[in-house]
Amino acid sequence: MPDLPSSLNTALKEWAVAIRALREGRMVLLLRKGGIREEEGEFEVRFRNVILFPTYLHEEEQQDALQPCYTAWRTEETRFKPSSETVRLTTWAQITHIHLVSQPGNLYKLSSQIIYSDSFLRFRIENEPTKPLYALFLRAFELPRPVTIPMELDYYGCKSWITLAEPIATEGSTACLSEHTYNERVRVTRRILDDP
Numbered sequence: 001m002p003d004l005p006s007s008l009n010t011a012l013k014e015w016a017v018a019i020r021a022l023r024e025g026r027m028v029l030l031l032r033k034g035g036i037r038e039e040e041g042e043f044e045v046r047f048r049n050v051i052l053f054p055t056y057l058h059e060e061e062q063q064d065a066l067q068p069c070y071t072a073w074r075t076e077e078t079r080f081k082p083s084s085e086t087v088r089l090t091t092w093a094q095i096t097h098i099h100l101v102s103q104p105g106n107l108y109k110l111s112s113q114i115i116y117s118d119s120f121l122r123f124r125i126e127n128e129p130t131k132p133l134y135a136l137f138l139r140a141f142e143l144p145r146p147v148t149i150p151m152e153l154d155y156y157g158c159k160s161w162i163t164l165a166e167p168i169a170t171e172g173s174t175a176c177l178s179e180h181t182y183n184e185r186v187r188v189t190r191r192i193l194d195d196p
Contacts, residue, residue: 004141004170004173005049005170006169006170006171007167007168007169007170007171008049008050008051008092008164008167008168008170009051009163009164009165009166009167009168010047010049010050010051010161010162010163010164011050011051011052011053011089011161011162011163011164012047012050012051012052012053012093012095012160012161013053013055013159013160013161013162014030014052014053014054014055015054015055015056016054016055016056016077016080016081017066017070017073017074017077017115018030018115019052019054019090019091019140020073020077021070021073021114021115022052022091022093022138022140022176023090023091023140023142023176024176025140025176025177025181026070026115027113027114027115028113028137028138028139028177028182028185028186028189029099029113029114029135029136029137029138029189030135030136030138031101031107031116031124031133031134031135031136032133032134032136032160033124033127033128033131033132033133033134043131043134043160045095045098045134045136046161047095047161048094048095048096049092049093049094049095050092050093050095050161051089051091051092051164051168052089052090052091052092052093052138052140053087053089053155053162054077054080054087054088054089056077056078056081064117064119064120065116065117065119065120065123066115066116066117066120067111067115067116067117068117070115073115083151084151085150085151086148086149086150086151087148087149087151087155088146088147088148089143089146089147089148089149089168090142090143090146090147091140091141091142091143091176092140092141092143092168092170092173093138093139093140093141094138094139094141095136095137095138096137096138096139096182096186097136097137097186097190098134098135098136098137099134099135099136099137099190099193100132100133100134101132101133101134101135101193102194103193103194103195103196104125104133105125106192106193106194106195107121107124107125107193108121109192109195110189110192110193113185113188113189113192135189135193137186137189137190139175139176139177139179139182140175140176140177141170141173141174141175141176142173142174142176143168143170143173144169144171144172144173144174147168149164149165149166149168150165152165
């Protein structure tokens with residue numbers, strides 16, 4: 001495994017419940033097309049080691065986005081929902097693979113590998129159909145202890161990447177999945193995605 005960073009100040013915004021799924025090893029991928037505030041509206045992976053920054057807005061808007069067995073997580077995660085002044089960080093990740101989803105219908109075969117419902121997958125596929133859909137594979141690491149930081153004006157909005165005002169120390173983090181288990185999950189998932 002490559003050397004792990006000792007601190008990070010780049011963050012990737014993602015639903016709090018999806019970050020929990022990565023942290024608990026229930027999922028090893030995220031789906032991305034691009035936020036409305038991305039440069040030229042396109043999603044681009046500019047960083048491979050990132051703090052995972054929890055969001056709640058779209059998660060609350062799309063009530064049917066999760067498989068039924070994960071809906072309780074939504075309620076449980078709201079206890080950590082930030083005030084307007086702070087946000088709680090628990091996890092960082094290495095983006096190990098970027099996979100262009102060329103056969104979107106295969107996403108429906110991943111129910112044992114993801115927390116998302118079929119209706120959410122349909123929305124991801126059909127919303128802005130001309131934009132490429134990417135599966136980002138992330139190996140998650142739990143920070144030694146949760147870190148609460150002030151919410152800055154730059155952290156708001158529909159954008160994937162933010163730069164934190166202060167770097168977050170990552171030394172002492174724990175891998176959420178062993179390297180062998182993670183690599184096997186990625187292999188299996190990518191094979192399903194590429195199935196003709």
